[in-house]
Amino acid sequence: MxxxxxxxxxxxxxxxxxVFNEIRAARNTDYVNNFWRxxxxxxxxxxxxxxxxxxxxxxxxxxxxxxxxxxxxxxxVNGCEYCIRSHTAAxxxxxxxxxxxxxxxxxxxxxxxxxxxxxALQVPVDERFLTPPA
Amino acid sequence: MxxxxxxxxxxxxxxxxxVFNEIRAARNTDYVNNFWRxxxxxxxxxxxxxxxxxxxxxxxxxxxxxxxxxxxxxxxVNGCEYCIRSHTAAxxxxxxxxxxxxxxxxxxxxxxxxxxxxxALQVPVDERFLTPPA
Amino acid sequence: MxxxxxxxxxxxxxxxxxVFNEIRAARNTDYVNNFWRxxxxxxxxxxxxxxxxxxxxxxxxxxxxxxxxxxxxxxxVNGCEYCIRSHTAAxxxxxxxxxxxxxxxxxxxxxxxxxxxxxALQVPVDERFLTPPA
Amino acid sequence: MxxxxxxxxxxxxxxxxxVFNEIRAARNTDYVNNFWRxxxxxxxxxxxxxxxxxxxxxxxxxxxxxxxxxxxxxxxVNGCEYCIRSHTAAxxxxxxxxxxxxxxxxxxxxxxxxxxxxxALQVPVDERFLTPPA
Amino acid sequence: MxxxxxxxxxxxxxxxxxVFNEIRAARNTDYVNNFWRxxxxxxxxxxxxxxxxxxxxxxxxxxxxxxxxxxxxxxxVNGCEYCIRSHTAAxxxxxxxxxxxxxxxxxxxxxxxxxxxxxALQVPVDERFLTPPA
Amino acid sequence: MxxxxxxxxxxxxxxxxxVFNEIRAARNTDYVNNFWRxxxxxxxxxxxxxxxxxxxxxxxxxxxxxxxxxxxxxxxVNGCEYCIRSHTAAxxxxxxxxxxxxxxxxxxxxxxxxxxxxxALQVPVDERFLTPPA
Numbered sequence: 171m172x173x174x175x176x177x178x179x180x181x182x183x184x185x186x187x188x189v190f191n192e193i194r195a196a197r198n199t200d201y202v203n204n205f206w207r208x209x210x211x212x213x214x215x216x217x218x219x220x221x222x223x224x225x226x227x228x229x230x231x232x233x234x235x236x237x238x239x240x241x242x243x244x245x246x247v248n249g250c251e252y253c254i255r256s257h258t259a260a261x262x263x264x265x266x267x268x269x270x271x272x273x274x275x276x277x278x279x280x281x282x283x284x285x286x287x288x289x290a291l292q293v294p295v296d297e298r299f300l301t302p303p304a
Numbered sequence: 305m306x307x308x309x310x311x312x313x314x315x316x317x318x319x320x321x322x323v324f325n326e327i328r329a330a331r332n333t334d335y336v337n338n339f340w341r342x343x344x345x346x347x348x349x350x351x352x353x354x355x356x357x358x359x360x361x362x363x364x365x366x367x368x369x370x371x372x373x374x375x376x377x378x379x380x381v382n383g384c385e386y387c388i389r390s391h392t393a394a395x396x397x398x399x400x401x402x403x404x405x406x407x408x409x410x411x412x413x414x415x416x417x418x419x420x421x422x423x424a425l426q427v428p429v430d431e432r433f434l435t436p437p438a
Numbered sequence: 439m440x441x442x443x444x445x446x447x448x449x450x451x452x453x454x455x456x457v458f459n460e461i462r463a464a465r466n467t468d469y470v471n472n473f474w475r476x477x478x479x480x481x482x483x484x485x486x487x488x489x490x491x492x493x494x495x496x497x498x499x500x501x502x503x504x505x506x507x508x509x510x511x512x513x514x515v516n517g518c519e520y521c522i523r524s525h526t527a528a529x530x531x532x533x534x535x536x537x538x539x540x541x542x543x544x545x546x547x548x549x550x551x552x553x554x555x556x557x558a559l560q561v562p563v564d565e566r567f568l569t570p571p572a
Numbered sequence: 573m574x575x576x577x578x579x580x581x582x583x584x585x586x587x588x589x590x591v592f593n594e595i596r597a598a599r600n601t602d603y604v605n606n607f608w609r610x611x612x613x614x615x616x617x618x619x620x621x622x623x624x625x626x627x628x629x630x631x632x633x634x635x636x637x638x639x640x641x642x643x644x645x646x647x648x649v650n651g652c653e654y655c656i657r658s659h660t661a662a663x664x665x666x667x668x669x670x671x672x673x674x675x676x677x678x679x680x681x682x683x684x685x686x687x688x689x690x691x692a693l694q695v696p697v698d699e700r701f702l703t704p705p706a
Numbered sequence: 707m708x709x710x711x712x713x714x715x716x717x718x719x720x721x722x723x724x725v726f727n728e729i730r731a732a733r734n735t736d737y738v739n740n741f742w743r744x745x746x747x748x749x750x751x752x753x754x755x756x757x758x759x760x761x762x763x764x765x766x767x768x769x770x771x772x773x774x775x776x777x778x779x780x781x782x783v784n785g786c787e788y789c790i791r792s793h794t795a796a797x798x799x800x801x802x803x804x805x806x807x808x809x810x811x812x813x814x815x816x817x818x819x820x821x822x823x824x825x826a827l828q829v830p831v832d833e834r835f836l837t838p839p840a
Numbered sequence: 841m842x843x844x845x846x847x848x849x850x851x852x853x854x855x856x857x858x859v860f861n862e863i864r865a866a867r868n869t870d871y872v873n874n875f876w877r878x879x880x881x882x883x884x885x886x887x888x889x890x891x892x893x894x895x896x897x898x899x900x901x902x903x904x905x906x907x908x909x910x911x912x913x914x915x916x917v918n919g920c921e922y923c924i925r926s927h928t929a930a931x932x933x934x935x936x937x938x939x940x941x942x943x944x945x946x947x948x949x950x951x952x953x954x955x956x957x958x959x960a961l962q963v964p965v966d967e968r969f970l971t972p973p974a
Contacts, residue, residue, distance in 0.1 A: 173426050173526045174536055175705050201432070205418070208425045212540035218624055219418065219547075225620060226414040231403045236370050237411050243374050244415035244554075246960040247381035249517045249785045252422040253415070254962060255433040258709045268437070268710055269365045272748035275960040277371050279755075280360040281378035281387070283953035284339070284353065286780075288386040290916040290945040291342040292306050292924060298335070299389040303402075303577050307928045308938055309839045346942035352761060353949075356754055378956075380558040383651045383919045388560060392575045402576055406614035409558040413621075417551035420646075424514040424543040426522060437711050441694050441794045442804055442973050469700070473686070476693040480808035486892055487686065487815075493888060494682040499671045504638050505679050508645050512683035512822075515649035517785045520690040521683070523701040536705075537633045545639050548628040549646035549655070552607070552621065556654040559610040560575050566603070567657040571670075571845045648826040651919045656828060660843045670844055674882035677826040681889075685819035688914075692782040692811040694790060709962050737968070741954070744961040755954065762950040767939045772906050773947050779910050780951035783917035788958040789951065791969040804973070805901045813907050816896040817914035817923070820875070820889065824922040827878040828843050834871070835925040839938075 176207040186210040189220050196224060203256065235264045242271075243278050310341040320344040323354050330358060337390065369398045376405075377412050444475040454478040457488050464492060471524065503532045510539075511546050578609040588612040591622050598626060605658065637666045644673075645680050712743040722746040725756050732760060739792060771800045778807075779814050846877040856880040859890050866894060873926065905934045912941075913948050 179187060179202075190202045190210070209216040227237055238261040245253035261271065313321060313336075324336045324344070343350040361371055372395040379387035395405065447455060447470075458470045458478070477484040495505055506529040513521035529539065581589060581604075592604045592612070611618040629639055640663040647655035663673065715723060715738075726738045726746070745752040763773055774797040781789035797807065849857060849872075860872045860880070879886040897907055908931040915923035931941065 171426070171702050171705075172428060173424070173523065173705060174539065176427075203430045203433075204427045205422055208427045209421065211536055212544065214627070215540060215544045218544075218627060219421070222620055222624060223414060223418065225616070226410045230407045231401070232407050232411075236373070237407075239366075239370070240374065240377050240408060240411045241415045242960075243377050244381055244412050245419055246956055247378055248416055248419040248423075249959060250419035250423050251962065252427050252429055253419045254960065255429050255709065257415075259433045267365070268747055271710065272751060273364045273366050273371075274374060275957055276360045276748065276751045276754075277366075277374045278378050278960055279953040279957040280357060281375045281391075282382060282956040283949040284357065285379055285382040285384035285387045286916055286952040287343065287353070287945055287949040288339055289382075289384050289919060290912075290924065290948055291308055292921065293310075293338045293342045293386050294306060295386055295389050296337045299337075299393045300573050303573075303575060305836050305839075307839060307925065308941065345938055346946065348761065349942060349946045352758055352946075356758060359750070359754060376558075380554055383557060385560065388558065389575065402613055405576065406617060409555055410614065410617045410620075412558055413551040413555040416554040417547040420514055420550040421543055421547040423517060424510075424522065424546055426519065434707050437707075437709060439694070439970050440696060440973065441692070441791065442807065444695075471698045471701075472695045473690055476695045477689065479804055480812065482895070483808060483812045486812075486895060487689070490888055490892060491682060491686065493884070494678045498675045499669070500641075500675050500679075504641070505675075507634075507638070508642065508676060508679045509683045511642050511645050512649055512680050513687055515646055516684060516687040516691075518687035518691050520695050520697055521687045523697050525683075527701045535633070541632045541634050541639075542642060544628045545634075545642045546646050548625060549643045549659075550650055552625065553647055553650040553652035553655045555611065555621070556607055557650075557652050558575070560573070561578075561606045561610045561654050562574060563654055563657050564605045567605075567661045568841050571841075571843060644826075648822055651825060653828065656826065657843065670881055673844065674885060677823055678882065678885045678888075680826055681819040681823040684822040685815040688782055688818040689811055689815040691785060692778075692790065692814055694787065707962070708964060709960070712963075739966045739969075740963045741958055744963045745957065755957070759950060759954065762946045766943045767937070768909075768943050768947075772909070773943075775902075775906070776910065776913050776944060776947045777951045779913050780917055780948050781955055783914055784952060784955040784959075786955035786959050788963050788965055789955045791965050793951075795969045803901070809900045809902050809907075810910060812896045813902075813910045814914050816893060817911045817927075818918055820893065821915055821918040821920035821923045823879065823889070824875055825918075825920050826843070828841070829846075829874045829878045829922050830842060831922055831925050832873045835873075835929045 172204070172208050174208055174211045176204050177210040178207070182210045183213045186213040186216050189213075189216050192224075193220060205252065205256065235261070235266060238264050239266060239270075239274050243274060246275075246278050247282065306338070306342050308342055308345045310338050311344040312341070316344045317347045320347040320350050323347075323350050326358075327354060339386065339390070369395070369400060372398050373400060373404075373408050377408060380409075380412050381416065440472070440476050442476055442479045444472050445478040446475070450478045451481045454481040454484050457481075457484050460492075461488060473520065473524065503529070503534060506532050507534060507538075507542050511542060514543075514546050515550065574606070574610050576610055576613045578606050579612040580609070584612045585615045588615040588618050591615075591618050594626075595622060607654065607658065637663070637668060640666050641668060641672075641676050645676060648677075648680050649684065708740070708744050710744055710747045712740050713746040714743070718746045719749045721749040722752050725749075725752050728760075729756060741788065741792065771797070771802060774800050775802060775806075775810050779810060782811075782814050783818065842874070842878050844878055844881045846874050847880040848877070852880045853883045856883040856886050859883075859886050862894075863890060875922065875926065905931070905936060908934050909936060909940075909944050913944060916945075916948050917952065 193202055241257045327336055375391045376395055461470055509525045643659045644663055729738055777793045778797055863872055911927045912931055
């Protein structure tokens, strides 16, 4: 049970329905998932979030599969179950195999381990990692 | 200033020096960075962490550049400055361009935004994201 | 299922029952929610936590509704489902509308996005944000 | 030192300069802070982030001062120094007093304490906090 | 439902079964818990993680009960339900009483409160806390 | 530079000075560290926080050294530099050796690794970890 209503097509404002239909077209499916139906309670937030997500996750310099894996990794560390599940499903749909997913999980785990150790010991950044960016 | 001493080659136990030398060989440089010099206060932890890191970040099914980017993304969300800086440097060394780094940052930002929104609204996971794994 | 028992009025120590009754009086309801029933396993912690919460959330310089919204925002970022749900309910009871809640969620999302981007890029703090406090 | 260059007006792409100038106009100052100068390495991200921030933090149903306080609270929990400092400065500029800031900090602290306790004990959500949203 | 299959003894690779059997021997029980059955999808990760966990949590300079309590505390702050529950059970099995668990929870809560307050106010580290480590 | 002034004895309200003096007596030193001097901007918060900290960290069922180690572990995961440094110093003062600190760091790292892996894979909690608490 969400803290706001998940709005059906019949209940949303026309601007929200327009976003729903863009999502449908972009994803080539009639299905609009719960995240968007919750956000539809604020049509401006729905519009802004969808536009941003579409742009950020759209064509760029990184491979779409890589971007989806980054999304999953971030969602794990932020501890968002909804996002882990929806983006793992999206990663699968983009061709990520179980072996690739397991390797991603190993990297996320290892990075989290060394992150905590470096923070624990307050290791000072080596001079060479601070050289001015090009 | 770290909370434990950063040990020089002269100060470490022989088992720790052996790890230092493996790091040098693997990275083709004489430089051993501060993280390992802090960990050398516990030679068993140094050995275990280096072995694990080498294995996790070594050859697998994912591209080394992708793995390094995942490492950076995780370090950002865990808020570890040392790790952000050292692994961003490593990513650069593996060929990640400024454009790729900026796109990674955009994905990390966008994922964090939607992670918080989904958690805030306690959006229930769609049935279709729960289908049994293959 | 909690990791300790949720204690009924019959089971708690007299000092814990006294706190339960203060909660009832302060909230004008007979209902004592699960958080307090779990804490009652440590009557001193129950007393200390209730006293602190009552003082922090009681009359001050900020509006009670604003304080409740801050509580919800923090709970989202800390990823505590119990707290998100109980304090969203409390915010509703204090008059927070769905539109206000959605705007809060938008701010939490946007802040989380820029938080990660600033951390990712290790943006140095501008001199003007460091001017000595009045 | 940031991980990418902080771009001066002379160095940015024309689309980025246009955003800089919108920031100047909106804030009634010639000063463009470091966050935007780092983001300018990705003009599309700069545009998207500024547009979203301007919309989210612009007129809505919540008081601008309240929104700035929510921004500060989120930045604290996400552990972003840059954001804590820049948004605390912004909150001050919007009239937040030291007494209000201290009360905000007390709420953030108290919420974080109870968040961890509820998570620690895995307290189940009370039925009444799950009633369907209106 | 996990995002990968929980593998039964019949389904795992021989290297994974060997790890399962080591877990059984070390814990003196036939039961292998779900975490390991999920990790078995990547036998190398299963081996590495079990070996590390066994070494880290094995005999050292700290009491095993203390180490288990540290594990629980970390799991609370990282917000991992699986880990909170499995390591709270392990702590119980090592003799941690309800009173000890409640005191641990009080410390975790109090630390989280002051952590947020110190971060919020950007309190500079006192010179005396920076004296060089021995 | 903190976001509020660090108040000297001459500047604080009488109620705050009384707390400073209690801290001095309890710790057997004239030195009052920066955290309390920042909190003194809100004498009620200073009183409440000191009273709670003194009670939580005072005599109980757990060893004081163990409690200080739990405090350090929590501060690491919450990413609070001030708290890591001040409580590591406190742990040292209570007799925690470098070997013990390094083992603590190993546990924090290992727990963080498995926390992320269990969350990543959404491993369901084993029935046996859910048995009703005594």
